[in-house]
Amino acid sequence: MTITEKQEEIVAEFALFDDWMQRYEYMIELGKSLPLIAPEYKTDDNIIKGCQSKVWAHAELEGDKIVFTADSDAIITKGIIAILIRVFSHQHPKDILAADTNFIDEIGLKEHLSPTRANGLVSMIKQLKMYAIAYQTQLS
């Protein structure tokens, strides 16, 4: 699936819910399926510091696709990461670089990607893109 297809799939899943509670419960559920970062990469050096919650992210190249793993100490943050990684993982670096995260607005979770939220997610998205730039250079 392309990034756009995955985004549409997630938007369709969230469209089934009537209220914020169901959306949050689903997001928390998705957090449990997050491909967790291996312990050796879950180091202080790899922490993406948000004032409120901590985020760890790691990327590896499989063929010409990037595979992301991550974690967070807060379960809601973890849920959002799981959604982002579901979209961006197993994709080509150039597609990751071209993609945006507007679908998060559509599923009613926009506030979590606000820079004022201090949960580390904005920095995490930058980090994912940095990995994509690095691997793109390596591939070309």
Place this chain on the structure above:
Amino acid sequence: MSNTSLDLAKIRADFPILQRKVNGQPLVYLDNAATSQTPLPVIEAISDYYKNTNANIHRGVHALSQEATEQFEEARKKIQTHFNAKHAHEIILTSGTTHAINLVANGFAAFLKAGDELIVSELEHHANIVPWQMLCERTGAQLNVIPMTEDGTLDMGVYHSLLNEHTKVVFVNHVSNALGIINPIDHIIEKAHAVGAAVLIDGAQAAPHIVPDVQALDVDFYTMSAHKICGPTGIGMLYGKAEWLGKLPPYQGGGEMIDQVTFKKTTYADLPHKFEAGTPNIAGGVGFGAAIDYMRRVGFDAIAAHEHELLQHATEKLNQIDGLRIYGDVAKKVAVISFNVDGIHPYDIGTILDKMGIAVRTGHHCCQPIMDHYQIPGTVRASFAFYNTHDEVERLVAGVEKAVRMLR
């Protein structure tokens, strides 16, 4: 629940923001320790000032300037009366507590040398730690720390052992912002004075709940911010004994703070202007005065009684939630409850509460040493004001219960 003498319906009608909805729910505002809400009399005082009086103060010959000056100085007198300072010129209007502490810490650079010692507590806000650390870096003085005991109160035995003839300044908060604990400042001040040290008390969190008498306390410096007591942001005060303020060098240079300026030498203005360089926050000062009037009309005794009931109610109910732990649950505290629930990150609880229209603070509350002490990333902090109700306590408790069900 017994009734206190506060007419809550009437009080709440004074706060337009309390009528609004957040995420589709009536707002329950429990982040009062961060900033309190602003009642109409304060909003109107600021608005009236801009509509009718706005001018720069001091030295203006025209009517507006004189009226503005009178209003600003009237506010200073209200602050003086409220805190029972001996002189109005012992009240320096600052941008807030942080500015006030920096002003004092910076001034002490003139008096300190390597080998001198300062004492801080583990309970402090970063604003009462970092300026003094910067001072230590500049002067070579040493910073000693009064540790917390497990219940969150300060270890007075260690405090006594830290005091000696090298101790120059002791700075402690009156009330801890992260935990709400009231520190024994009268004792702290007395012991510090016995070794000749000056004392600065950060009163930012005490001001909404307690009326300190700076003369009875015999405190050298006392600081607070107007927005903690229903006033505007960007204005606060430093109380300093006249003899100390006379000795301290000015913090910022500029207009207003001078007596004579020549390129050879400038002499400084008298107190309080020596520490009020530049055009001050005049409207803020007027709003600060109006906030003190408002709080005093409501009455601090009635405020304390009502808040104590809210605190007891919330503490009792929250303690019934499985796995919930309150930090600093001691007898002498203000209406602040800092807590965590086993296995759940405070950020998650705060996020769910926000979806239900309940505003709390989560995180380290600018007190990382306290969080390190308990080995936690932060807490959820619900802080109450006199305009909060028992119904709102019930909504908080129900909200936390719901969050725990969702997050476990």
